[in-house]
Amino acid sequence: MTRKAVEIRIEDLHLSFGTTEVLRGVNMTIEPGEFYAFLGPSGSGKSTLLRAIAGFGPTPRGRILIGGRDIAKLPPWKRNVGMVFQSYALWPHMSVRANVAFGLEERKVARKDIGTRVESALELVGLLHLADRMPSQLSGGQQQRVALARTVVVEPDVLLLDEPLSNLDASLRIQMRRELLSLQRKLGLTTIFVTHDQEEANTTADRMAVLDGGVIQQMGTPQELYDTPANLFVAKFLGTANIIDGTLQRGDGGNTFKIASGEVLHLGAGSPDGSSLVLRPQNIEIVTDQNHPDLITGKVKHREFLGSQTRYLVEAAGSELIIDQKHVGGVDWYEPGMEVKMSVNTRNAVLL
Ligand SMILES: Nc1ncnc2c1ncn2[C@@H]1O[C@H](COP(=O)(O)OP(=O)(O)OP(=O)(O)O)[C@@H](O)[C@H]1O
Numbered sequence: 001m002t003r004k005a006v007e008i009r010i011e012d013l014h015l016s017f018g019t020t021e022v023l024r025g026v027n028m029t030i031e032p033g034e035f036y037a038f039l040g041p042s043g044s045g046k047s048t049l050l051r052a053i054a055g056f057g058p059t060p061r062g063r064i065l066i067g068g069r070d071i072a073k074l075p076p077w078k079r080n081v082g083m084v085f086q087s088y089a090l091w092p093h094m095s096v097r098a099n100v101a102f103g104l105e106e107r108k109v110a111r112k113d114i115g116t117r118v119e120s121a122l123e124l125v126g127l128l129h130l131a132d133r134m135p136s137q138l139s140g141g142q143q144q145r146v147a148l149a150r151t152v153v154v155e156p157d158v159l160l161l162d163e164p165l166s167n168l169d170a171s172l173r174i175q176m177r178r179e180l181l182s183l184q185r186k187l188g189l190t191t192i193f194v195t196h197d198q199e200e201a202n203t204t205a206d207r208m209a210v211l212d213g214g215v216i217q218q219m220g221t222p223q224e225l226y227d228t229p230a231n232l233f234v235a236k237f238l239g240t241a242n243i244i245d246g247t248l249q250r251g252d253g254g255n256t257f258k259i260a261s262g263e264v265l266h267l268g269a270g271s272p273d274g275s276s277l278v279l280r281p282q283n284i285e286i287v288t289d290q291n292h293p294d295l296i297t298g299k300v301k302h303r304e305f306l307g308s309q310t311r312y313l314v315e316a317a318g319s320e321l322i323i324d325q326k327h328v329g330g331v332d333w334y335e336p337g338m339e340v341k342m343s344v345n346t347r348n349a350v351l352l
Contacts, residue, residue, distance in 0.1 A: 156189070
């Protein structure tokens with residue numbers, strides 16, 4: 001059932017609904033066999049981009065190359081693209097087997113081959129034993145797998161998944177995302193999935209694109225985007241970000257960053273220009289030892305015990321900082337109202 005994995009390349013893609021431009025110059029290359037996520041807030045254009053690759057919606061301007069062939073103006077059925085919809089879209093009056101066979105019958109595949117291909121697709125998703133059930137007799141996760149089997153059985157060049165796990169409950173979603181990844185690895189198909197759930201993207205995607213306002217804000221591995229966000233939107237969208245505003249001062253002995261409160265932090269020699277320092281909650285630590293060079297002072301506003309760590313909201317540096325303090329047992333509380341010193345790990349900070 002596997003084919004040679006192909007590259008997807010998108011060049012200067014623009015798409016409008018009426019007079020509203022929803023995709024505004026998208027450029028990207030997805031490598032053969034990659035599991036790629038489109039991530040972004042509601043309305044950012046991620047589904048529109050996925051649907052443009054599948055051939056649904058208004059015809060875009062620009063090029064969409066799948067395995068080097070520009071398919072941007074072709075009707076969906078001439079693109080050899082497999083798409084799984086959020087709603088699964090199974091035929092309710094047909095058995096699992098008939099649902100999976102449907103696409104092969106449409107393509108006039110020889111009857112003798114249909115049976116074997118359907119069985120191997122159902123085996124791949126672990127549902128061969130339920131082949132004669134009707135969709136209504138299946139759980140959400142099982143219906144999802146039928147939808148996947150039905151899509152991959154026709155041997156598409158690429159697999160597109162639109163919020164594939166959003167109809168499942170939380171624990172099933174975690175199990176299904178692992179299954180989905182292992183299925184994708186087995187098939188080796190270049191795959192794009194749309195999600196607004198960053199944990200889902202972080203745990204499965206080889207690389208991802210973060211969209212906002214129909215523009216790709218950044219592309220890279222989940223870790224690259226989290227550690228080195230290209231702008232404040234990406235920094236805030238991926239996880240919690242503390243933003244400290246201030247002024248960069250270049251000096252022979254290294255660079256410093258002067259914050260509104262007058263406190264000074266030391267930065268590396270090669271710091272880029274910028275006026276906002278982005279720090280993740282784990283890069284600021286409340287300390288009792290005051291011999292650290294990058295100390296700031298603040299006042300605890302709020303505290304949340306989360307088990308492995310305690311999250312503090314601290315008023316400091318002209319901002320409200322979120323600080324995750326490791327909890328190792330016993331009482332390690334800093335009380336709301338207390339003045340605390342914090343050590344800032346500027347090595348892992350990003351200046352924007
Ligand atoms: N058929 C349509 N007609 C007009 N505007 C549309 C249509 N479909 C989508 N849009 C608009 O295009 C923009 C992008 O929508 P899209 O569905 O791609 O966003 P999304 O990032 O996938 O969001 P969500 O997570 O909510 O699905 C939105 O502003 C939306 O209102």
